[in-house]
Amino acid sequence: MNEVLELVFSTSFAFSVLRLTTPILLAALASVISERAGIGNITMEGTMLISAFMGVVVSAYTGSAWLGFLGGVVIGGLTGWLLSYIIFKLQVNDILAGIAINLIGSGGTVFLLFALTGVRGISTSLSSKVMPSIDIPFIRDIPILGEILSGHNIITYLSFVTVIVIWFLLFKTALGLRIRSVGENPDAAKSVGVNVYKTKSIALTIAGVLSGMGGVYMSMGYVSWFAKDLTAGRGWIGIAAAAMSGMHPVGAMVASVFFGIADAAANTLQTINLPSQLVLMIPYVVTLIAMCVYAYFRLQRKKKLARKKA
Amino acid sequence: MKKHGFKKILSMLLAIGLLAAMAGCGGSGTGDGKTPAPDGAKDPDGKTKIVLLLNGYLGDLAWYDCSAAGITAIQEKYPDEVETKVIEMTTDKSKYDSIINDTLSEDWDIIVAGSWTMIEYIEAAASVSETGVIGFIGGEDSTIVNDSLVGYLEGAAYVNPDIKAIVSYTGNWDDSAKGKELALVQYNAGADVVFQLASNAGVGVFEAAKETGKLAIGSDTDQSAIFTGSDPDKAAAILTSSLKRVDTSLLHAYELYKAGTVPYGTCEQLGLDKECVGIVENDNFSAHVSAEQAAKIAQAKQDIIDGKITVSSAYGMSTEEISAFKSQFIK
Numbered sequence: 001m002n003e004v005l006e007l008v009f010s011t012s013f014a015f016s017v018l019r020l021t022t023p024i025l026l027a028a029l030a031s032v033i034s035e036r037a038g039i040g041n042i043t044m045e046g047t048m049l050i051s052a053f054m055g056v057v058v059s060a061y062t063g064s065a066w067l068g069f070l071g072g073v074v075i076g077g078l079t080g081w082l083l084s085y086i087i088f089k090l091q092v093n094d095i096l097a098g099i100a101i102n103l104i105g106s107g108g109t110v111f112l113l114f115a116l117t118g119v120r121g122i123s124t125s126l127s128s129k130v131m132p133s134i135d136i137p138f139i140r141d142i143p144i145l146g147e148i149l150s151g152h153n154i155i156t157y158l159s160f161v162t163v164i165v166i167w168f169l170l171f172k173t174a175l176g177l178r179i180r181s182v183g184e185n186p187d188a189a190k191s192v193g194v195n196v197y198k199t200k201s202i203a204l205t206i207a208g209v210l211s212g213m214g215g216v217y218m219s220m221g222y223v224s225w226f227a228k229d230l231t232a233g234r235g236w237i238g239i240a241a242a243a244m245s246g247m248h249p250v251g252a253m254v255a256s257v258f259f260g261i262a263d264a265a266a267n268t269l270q271t272i273n274l275p276s277q278l279v280l281m282i283p284y285v286v287t288l289i290a291m292c293v294y295a296y297f298r299l300q301r302k303k304k305l306a307r308k309k310a
Numbered sequence: 311m312k313k314h315g316f317k318k319i320l321s322m323l324l325a326i327g328l329l330a331a332m333a334g335c336g337g338s339g340t341g342d343g344k345t346p347a348p349d350g351a352k353d354p355d356g357k358t359k360i361v362l363l364l365n366g367y368l369g370d371l372a373w374y375d376c377s378a379a380g381i382t383a384i385q386e387k388y389p390d391e392v393e394t395k396v397i398e399m400t401t402d403k404s405k406y407d408s409i410i411n412d413t414l415s416e417d418w419d420i421i422v423a424g425s426w427t428m429i430e431y432i433e434a435a436a437s438v439s440e441t442g443v444i445g446f447i448g449g450e451d452s453t454i455v456n457d458s459l460v461g462y463l464e465g466a467a468y469v470n471p472d473i474k475a476i477v478s479y480t481g482n483w484d485d486s487a488k489g490k491e492l493a494l495v496q497y498n499a500g501a502d503v504v505f506q507l508a509s510n511a512g513v514g515v516f517e518a519a520k521e522t523g524k525l526a527i528g529s530d531t532d533q534s535a536i537f538t539g540s541d542p543d544k545a546a547a548i549l550t551s552s553l554k555r556v557d558t559s560l561l562h563a564y565e566l567y568k569a570g571t572v573p574y575g576t577c578e579q580l581g582l583d584k585e586c587v588g589i590v591e592n593d594n595f596s597a598h599v600s601a602e603q604a605a606k607i608a609q610a611k612q613d614i615i616d617g618k619i620t621v622s623s624a625y626g627m628s629t630e631e632i633s634a635f636k637s638q639f640i641k
Contacts (some may be wrong), residue, residue, distance in 0.1 A: 093414065223514055271499045280481040
């Protein structure tokens with residue numbers, strides 16, 4: 001047990017928390033901006049897979065990690081735009097459209113992988129590139145903190161910068177105001193001349209770009225290949241994190257870090273001889289408990305407000 | 311009008327996407343259903359028809375690929391007598407019954423299915439471990455995986471009775487990021503050699519080994535050979551691979567079939583003596599293992615073949631027995 005505590009309080013534990021948080025955080029931010037625009041967007045998992053695959057393929061054929069990153073992010077944005085087209089122009093239910101895109105993400109990538117490499121499971125035969133890890137000057141030299149914060153993949157830093165960018169976009173810009181207004185009351189927004197469709201599709205495209213970054217991180221940062229269902233449910237956990245955050249970017253960051261800690265703790269607890277089935281459950285049980293606690297407090301607040309009005 | 315045209319194309323694209331999704335998820339089963347008709351016509355040639363059913367996908371660079379290689383080996387060795395086919399049943403267990411029934415109703419002479427009982431023995435890990443702590447990462451906490459674990463731990467204890475082990479499971483066979491994460495935790499906890507048995511998820515272990523400069527052991531086929539071309543550093547981090555020569559076993563089984571001596575209904579154990587299991591001894595292996603250690607490993611191998619050392623198997627062990635066995639080694 002002491003050894004586990006030693007591992008939990010080591011710098012590499014905190015380092016792994018940030019590494020585990022990155023894809024969840026990006027998916028959570030994508031969910032936040034979609035929900036703010038009033039769309040039930042469940043495509044994070046599928047979009048991440050499509051972008052993860054695209055990143056590997058583009059970087060393998062161009063030999064450039066940055067072009068791979070760009071390719072992954074652009075296809076992510078396109079997927080988001082496609083979703084908005086299906087939902088608003090073709091009038092398809094958002095959840096059904098989301099399921100279709102998730103299926104294309106998990107099955108379509110395997111199909112294309114097979115077409116390209118002749119292998120169904122993994123892209124190791126393509127020599128794809130990896131996004132660089134960065135040592136931050138000054139911070140690097142601070143004891144403990146430097147070991148935790150420095151040396152991460154560049155997309156990990158980007159994901160935390162994105163929290164501020166999305167916060168600024170949603171609450172400090174005219175576009176953000178429009179996104180929130182079409183989400184809360186599309187008819188009122190329309191009456192004052194806001195183009196509802198355009199605003200919603202911008203929000204979904206941004207969500208696609210964010211999921212795309214998460215996908216590229218999985219295949220070109222976390223590991224260095226694309227594999228079938230590489231994201232393994234991280235997109236879904238991201239949606240749960242966004243639901244817990246009260247649809248606020250900073251809240252999404254806190255919730256994602258919380259999931260990162262749960263994941264890292266589960267991995268560390270495996271080193272002692274606990275039943276593996278029990279330990280593997282931890283992140284999911286934590287999700288469930290956190291959702292219940294959040295729902296309880298929201299209900300309390302609503303009751304309080306109702307009492308005040310009465 | 312133009313807009314309408316675009317919509318049509320889009321819905322077609324979506325339909326193609328869904329088809330692609332289905333093909334990706336396991337189209338192989340349905341695609342193969344058509345083949346018996348033309349094959350049936352060819353039957354007068356007197357060819358032996360062999361079909362291999364895999365409970366997963368090709369492309370795991372390990373178990374399934376190795377089985378398929380066995381089928382190819384039979385085809386190459388006896389090109390005039392056999393006709394072979396590999397069906398990937400995928401990991402979707404609900405499909406197994408119907409695919410197996412379909413296959414049975416077709417005119418195959420030999421149907422190869424299921425998993426193999428393998429007894430293996432790796433002590434290389436303990437020989438090269440300097441910290442006295444070794445790691446194991448399995449795909450799931452099941453008998454087949456634990457069987458390898460038992461062989462691994464016994465082998466390690468044979469060389470170093472005080473050896474300690476860390477055992478983790480990814481809980482699935484796909485999540486290679488989790489495989490990497492678990493391996494990093496194990497290396498961090500003091501393990502310097504980690505044996506992975508987790509299909510695609512296990513490939514993450516090699517990356518963790520490369521980044522930390524520690525060693526990993528692959529499974530089923532020589533997994534360092536896979537990376538020698540695309541990523542030499544990663545190949546160098548793979549100490550050896552435990553071989554389960556499914557390909558050799560299959561060829562062996564077919565030869566028995568030809569001779570008419572297949573012991574139907576019994577379970578034949580193919581071990582070190584028939585070269586059906588073993589470990590890879592390549593340049594990378596010799597770089598980390600001294601001649602003396604290698605000689606000791608060869609001696610142990612001979613002792614197992616002669617029956618001087620008996621290796622336990624997780625088959626027939628109850629869950630309690632396995633966890634008791636594990637706790638002997640866990641620190």
